[in-house]
Amino acid sequence: MPRASLAWSVAGLLAAVVLPWYALQEGLDSGVWLSGLWSSEDYASGLGQLLAHGRWWLAPVLLALAASSTVSLLPLERERQGPLLLLASGIGLVLFVAQALGIGLRGWTVDWLNILFGELDARQVGIGAGGALVFIALLSLLSIGLALRGGFGGDAFVAGAVTTVGASIVLFTAWPILRILLQAFQDGDGAFMPALLIDRLAVEKIWSLRCLVGGGRCGVAWNTLFLALACGAGTTALGLAFALIATRTSFAYKKTLRVLTVLPIITPPFVIGLALILVFGRSGLVNQFLEWSMGVPPTRWIYGFQGVFLAQLFAFTPVAFLVLIGVVDGVSPTLEEASQTLRADRWATFSTVSLPLMRPGLANAFLVGFIESIADFGNPIVLGGDYGVLSTEIYFAVVGAQLDYGRAAALALLLLVFALGAFFLQRHVVGTRSYATISGKGDSGLPTPLPDRARRTAQWIALPWAGITLLLYGFAFVGGLVKVWGRDYTPTLDHYAKAFAIERSADGLIWSGAAWNSFWTTVKLAAIAAPLTAALGLLAAWLLVRQRFAGRATLEFATMLSFAVPGTVIGVAYVFAFNVPPIEITGTAMIIVLCFIFRNMPVGVRAGMAAMSQIDRSLDEASLTLRGGAPQTLVYVVLPLLRPAIVGALVYGFVRAVTTVSAVVFLVTAEYELATTYIILRVINGDYGLAIAYSCALIVLMLAVILLIQLAVGERRLGRRAPQIQGGRA
Amino acid sequence: MSVEFRDVVKRYGTATAVAGVSFTVEAGTLVTLLGPSGCGKTTTLRMIAGLELPSEGRILIAGRDVTNLSATQRDVSMVFQSYALFPHMSVLENVCYGLRRSGQNKAEAADRAREGLKQVGLAGFEERQPSELSGGQQQRVAVARALVLKPSVLLFDEPLSNLDARLRRQMREEIRELQQRLGLTVVYVTHDQQEAMAVSDRIIVMNAGRIEQQGGPRDLYERPATPFLARFMGESNPARGSVRRLAPGKVNVRLGEAEIEIADTGAADGEAMVAVRPEAITVEPAPGPTGALSGKIAKASYLGTHMEYSIDTAAGTLFATCPRVERPLSAGTAVAITLAPRGVIIVGQ
Structure with a gap:
């Protein structure tokens, strides 16, 4: 522990003296700040700002840092040192946050501070490397203090991990969402007006029900709800049919069904929408055929509710399938066998035992479909036409001509309420009533084959649907290989050439394709985000599963909550929260990476928790009593056993970063353009060929990366094939 | 080295697992914590190990206050009920683990690990995977792994509960013999009264988070102080x-x-x-x-x-x-x- 204290004390003090306190326009790597560490008001370190530039409010923060460092290094008794360190670093953190929030670009940020202390003519820009590192050092010293007092099992590493994960979730998930709340109540000048929220939300455009009674359009809130209900019901029914076929029949092509579940994960979410346009759009196959055979003029039928609904059904059915396959598998065969020995035939068994046992799972799948639908942005923007939903409405409020942040915030709030409502319903009504029939004991029963009636129904629904899904993907692929869909079906590679051309010139290779810029940005940012996402997610999972500490339940709740927040809401929230000091990173690559990380981390947490709860806790404890501290235990025992989860988290972190649209659509700039946002713009402009060619390239990229990660991380070596890893017992 | 508990309390939320326990384990003796399931004996053992920290009270090992020290910082090792052998390491790697973590180099650690395996009669099994061993052999690897660190206190958490009856008797004799030969201080948890009487110098009987009675095996059997004890001991x-x-x-x-x-x-x-x-x-x-x-x-x-x-x-x-x-x-x-x-x-x- 003294080593950790020393390291963080030195790091904090150095950061306060030799790193620029505030963020730099030029970026840290430019090096221009080196000469101005003391003299320049922009480049000065914390100490320089305090002494040479009159930023007196930094004094208490730096004093608290010095005090914490001193206390942590003095040879004191644990009983004295712990509380003292806690006190000093705690005060430092409070003061740090207070000055960062209290003083902004135009002096005091809140009116009552102006009244209390008088006008302040100094200003603060966003926190830079120096300030950030001082904050982290204070946080680390606080953790050491907590551990010295016997918190977190007396382990400084655990304490540090908890505070790191906790603080980062507060900063990059809770704070932005809180900002939405504030923004929804504020007018254009930032004044707080509670009535404004009602003004913004109580409008006909949101709540009108005119589509039900006498022509006209319904409000976007209702649109969103109708669509989500339909999508939830549809995907659940289809998913159940698939799940029954995959687990309870002798259907020969089960592997192919599994492939269907992988496709939507590695395709950008609007690809199905694109394919639907190619088939049903104005110049799509169906319209062309009707015009050619019967002279029916082409219609824009696909644009609207039916188009978005179909696209979401195709896109999210595999998700429902994944949820339900676990549910169907979880119904204990022994129960079904018991039913059959009690004079119930197959159909009676299915309808009175199996199906009721699946009911909580079905409700779960429904809510997952519901949440996916209201969070979807890609399909509504591509296919919605006049049928507006909340996510597209938010987009137009921020990006469109309206530029009304208040309205965007209010709509985001509404969307958030819908999402969280569904989430709570899922957790509290459904989650607690699960008849999970999987126990640690092996179940020696054999799954009962499906009764003929049910099997035929399932096959009649699922197989044609699977066929159409594959066909749609096929069309999407072919669409990139013809000149102009609907007019000129000459095979061509033009679209690929336009996107990914490389020219040879005297100066070497020129990446002249239109897509290269966004492609490399995407790859680079996703590659940065994926390992960080996995690391943070698995660390959080390890803390949640393996450590007992005050606030554990809150931390778990917070990570799960951010899971339910729709991407559009996160995106808008980031725009609001991070375009003003103290954290001013709008327009940088950093905000995109942070958004990737905190958007995708909850899945890593879930996967990690699931994997970790299969590893007997006594393995960790054995390592701890064998002189392996918490970090060594993590490295030598937990991680080697977690390889599959690591692969999963890395792949997911990367793939989601590449395919996400809704969250980043607000964050991209001309400099940092991403593949998906680039493609969406091409689609909106009607340039389908290029969009499809680019999407296919992305799919290939992701398949390659998945293989690469699998190879790099490798298999875990267990020397046996039992599914449950338990301390050495055979 | 001795272990001392002074008025130790452990609470989980509102539930009290250990409600004010004081005892001393003399150096070089084997003391058993005995009681029905849920009596707080395992929690007490885990507090000696540092896997749980007490809510109140002090814990001393070899006269030193270790109340707020984590498991890694205490000179204690433990044999787990499930053995907790690392399934991704060979037998030798398992036994080396603690030595490597305490900073020994590879060769030195391997030497001592071999010696430890010999002590428990498992020479020649170094390269096996834990899954290739029988229950009794896995148990011995777990003992060797804890033993090679020469801890001040060695802890056993129901070490025999996964073995069949015949092996159980043999292993408990081996553990007792090893403890007396090496003069180890051992704290042993079990719910089996016969096992406790067979291995212990002294037995601490716990019930509902408190110590019901402590003493030698003969004392407890012949002079139980409470109806609970009379029922529980025989x-x-x-x-x-x-x-x-x-x-x-x-x-x-x-x-x-x-x-x-x-x-x-x-x-x-x-x-x-x-x-x-x-x-x-x-x-x-x-x-x-x-x-x-x-x-x-x-x-x-x-x-x-x-x-x-x-x-x-x-x-x-x-x-x-x-x-x-x-x-x-x-x-x-x-x-x-x-x-x-x-x-x-x-x-x-």
Whole structure:
């Protein structure tokens, strides 16, 4: 522990003296700040700002840092040192946050501070490397203090991990969402007006029900709800049919069904929408055929509710399938066998035992479909036409001509309420009533084959649907290989050439394709985000599963909550929260990476928790009593056993970063353009060929990366094939 | 090295797992924490290890206050109920693990690990995977892994509960032999009273988060202080009787129509709770000697080594074991019961 204290004390003090306190326009790597560490008001370190530039409010923060460092290094008794360190670093953190929030670009940020202390003519820009590192050092010293007092099992590493994960979730998930709340109540000048929220939300455009009674359009809130209900019901029914076929029949092509579940994960979410346009759009196959055979003029039928609904059904059915396959598998065969020995035939068994046992799972799948639908942005923007939903409405409020942040915030709030409502319903009504029939004991029963009636129904629904899904993907692929869909079906590679051309010139290779810029940005940012996402997610999972500490339940709740927040809401929230000091990173690559990380981390947490709860806790404890501290235990025992989860988290972190649209659509700039946002713009402009060619390239990229990660991380070596890893017992 | 608990309390939220426990484990002895499941014995053991930190009170190991130290910082190692062998490491790597983490180089660690494996009779198994060993061998690897660190205190958490009965006896003898040969300080948790009596220098019996009684195996069996203890340490029949003090050092206990003189343990005159050991009951066909308790056999079972009888008497239904299997008594037989004084214990008022 003294080593950790020393390291963080030195790091904090150095950061306060030799790193620029505030963020730099030029970026840290430019090096221009080196000469101005003391003299320049922009480049000065914390100490320089305090002494040479009159930023007196930094004094208490730096004093608290010095005090914490001193206390942590003095040879004191644990009983004295712990509380003292806690006190000093705690005060430092409070003061740090207070000055960062209290003083902004135009002096005091809140009116009552102006009244209390008088006008302040100094200003603060966003926190830079120096300030950030001082904050982290204070946080680390606080953790050491907590551990010295016997918190977190007396382990400084655990304490540090908890505070790191906790603080980062507060900063990059809770704070932005809180900002939405504030923004929804504020007018254009930032004044707080509670009535404004009602003004913004109580409008006909949101709540009108005119589509039900006498022509006209319904409000976007209702649109969103109708669509989500339909999508939830549809995907659940289809998913159940698939799940029954995959687990309870002798259907020969089960592997192919599994492939269907992988496709939507590695395709950008609007690809199905694109394919639907190619088939049903104005110049799509169906319209062309009707015009050619019967002279029916082409219609824009696909644009609207039916188009978005179909696209979401195709896109999210595999998700429902994944949820339900676990549910169907979880119904204990022994129960079904018991039913059959009690004079119930197959159909009676299915309808009175199996199906009721699946009911909580079905409700779960429904809510997952519901949440996916209201969070979807890609399909509504591509296919919605006049049928507006909340996510597209938010987009137009921020990006469109309206530029009304208040309205965007209010709509985001509404969307958030819908999402969280569904989430709570899922957790509290459904989650607690699960008849999970999987126990640690092996179940020696054999799954009962499906009764003929049910099997035929399932096959009649699922197989044609699977066929159409594959066909749609096929069309999407072919669409990139013809000149102009609907007019000129000459095979061509033009679209690929336009996107990914490389020219040879005297100066070497020129990446002249239109897509290269966004492609490399995407790859680079996703590659940065994926390992960080996995690391943070698995660390959080390890803390949640393996450590007992005050606030554990809150931390778990917070990570799960951010899971339910729709991407559009996160995106808008980031725009609001991070375009003003103290954290001013709008327009940088950093905000995109942070958004990737905190958007995708909850899945890593879930996967990690699931994997970790299969590893007997006594393995960790054995390592701890064998002189392996918490970090060594993590490295030598937990991680080697977690390889599959690591692969999963890395792949997911990367793939989601590449395919996400809704969250980043607000964050991209001309400099940092991403593949998906680039493609969406091409689609909106009607340039389908290029969009499809680019999407296919992305799919290939992701398949390659998945293989690469699998190879790099490798298999875990267990020397046996039992599914449950338990301390050495055979 | 010694272990000392001073008024240690452990709470989880509102539930109290350990409610104020104080004891000392002398250096070089094997002390068992014994009790039914949920009594707080495992929590107590884990607090010695540092896997749980107490809510109140102090813990001292070798005279040093370790209350807030984590498991890694304490000089303690532990053998787990599930053995907790790392499934991704070979036997040798498992035994080396603690040595490597304490900073020894690879060769040195491997040497000591081999020596440790030899000590538990597993030389030659170094390159095996844990899954390729039998339960007893895995158990020995777990012991070797803990032993090679030469800890001040070695902890065992129900180490034999995953073994079959024959292996259990063999392993407990090995553990006891190892402890005495190396002069180790050992704290051992079990819920099996016979296992506790077989291995321990001293036994601490816990119940509902408190220490019920502590002492040597013989003390606890022959002089249980509470009805719980009489029931938990071996079998006993609870009965109500009356106590009358006779000469100094002797008391007369009346059970139904029977009277027994036993040694005075300080019980007051009057009604008392009495525990009667089943093996202290002698059953004969009626009529027996004067002063015997008369009864009728309700159930009789033959168990090979002995007979078991349930007998209805004026003092309640008594359970008795009888080594005479050659002349069994059948249900319904009227019998006379005599009680051996050393199997009649006053356990409360």
